Amino acid sequence: MSTSIPVDGTPKFAEYADGTRLVSTEWVAEHAGDPGLVIVESDEDVLLYETGHIPGAVKVDWHTELNDTVTRDYVDGEGFAALMSAKGISRDDTIVVYGDKSNWWAAYALWVFTLFGHEDVRLMDGGRAKWQAEGREMTTEKPKPAPTDYPVVERDDSAIRAFLPEVRDSLGALPLIDVRSPEEYSGERTHMPAYPEEGALRGGHIPGAKSMPWGKAANEDGTFKSAAELKELYTEQAGLGRSDEVIAYCRIGERSSHTWFVLKHLLGYENVRNYDGSWTEWGNVVGVPIATGSEPGEVRGA
């Protein structure tokens, strides 16, 4: 870690491959306001931050701020630099992200920040719900950070992001994890139960992908499960074993960012990529194979 911001020594975190990527709500309560530390809230609900947030936290919205407005892609280097500047974030700041729904969108923001090589980005274990449940201070007062000189850094899509041709070419050769709900995996639905059906002409999964719904990595209170529990889920049940490479996907890459965080930072898999095109791309592309039902299915020609 590059900055002067200390790591959280919570014993649970020390069990993970890189526990420095997590901080507790207690830690945030103690360190919020430290120079060099910026707290970021990122939610599914675009209005949740406005109802109250951790004092001093700035908001980053995945849809309106991290996505490009015309191309299906993330903002470019200039766009990211402008966003960071507007949020008062410097290149060497420590960022702690938290959000709703077990940090699902917070993990997505963290993953996008990582595409731009921002070095020290951490998640607040348990997210917004845990902070609230503990009765900690919230405010509707929005900080007005002074703009920073964030450098224009080109996005590096090579290390942690997978694209359709790479996924197609690695069918049967690389482990794939499908982190959507069992209903989406089998092809019964194209979005989670209780969410609107959306955006894919075919239901099902990428042939050979193992099912491991993202939420299994979280406890009831939104915190991450212990290192031993995660190992059981991914290394054993999903069969990743000691594989040095894995690709995760979901519907648009948000839920799989949560799994990416688990595999990369908490379990220490070396080469983990998020296929953010995910099912809204794969399920619509002409000529790519899919599998239906609850089994991974055969990879033709493999």
Add this chain to the structure above:
Amino acid sequence: MTAETAPETADLPEGLADIVNDFADTETDDRLQLLLEFATDLPELPAQYTDHPELLEPVPECQSPIFLVTEVESPEAGDEAVVRLHFSAPPESPTTRGFAGILHDGLDGATAGTILSVPSDLPLRLSLSAIVSPLRLRGMSGMLSRIQRQVSERIGKITAG
């Protein structure tokens, strides 16, 4: 992208036209705050429904759990019958509550004919597409179409099926 020209309001009931104009006249940065006011002002669900959640209809088009129900006291009045609207949405879903608040503010107490006349592209006229995203706005279309279907059933224009 949000059209910066004035949104069309001629075919909207007065209450909704006022809301559409309020959003258009509000600076972009303050529109979320205005939506939050609608979320905050959404009335509590009356007791007869909190005790009987099965009377409410879910709106799966929304990304958040929301339930709604319409009441028509004198269905025999047809298009002239007065309609009451009730919504239930959790505080953790303020965007959805905001959409419900707009519909409640603009349509609660209106006649069935007025409610059925609301054009389906109402959500796109709220000047929110750029800051809320079209995907999230789709939930509001779901609420509106479900309200209109319930009202049609209650005044006997269509048969519940």
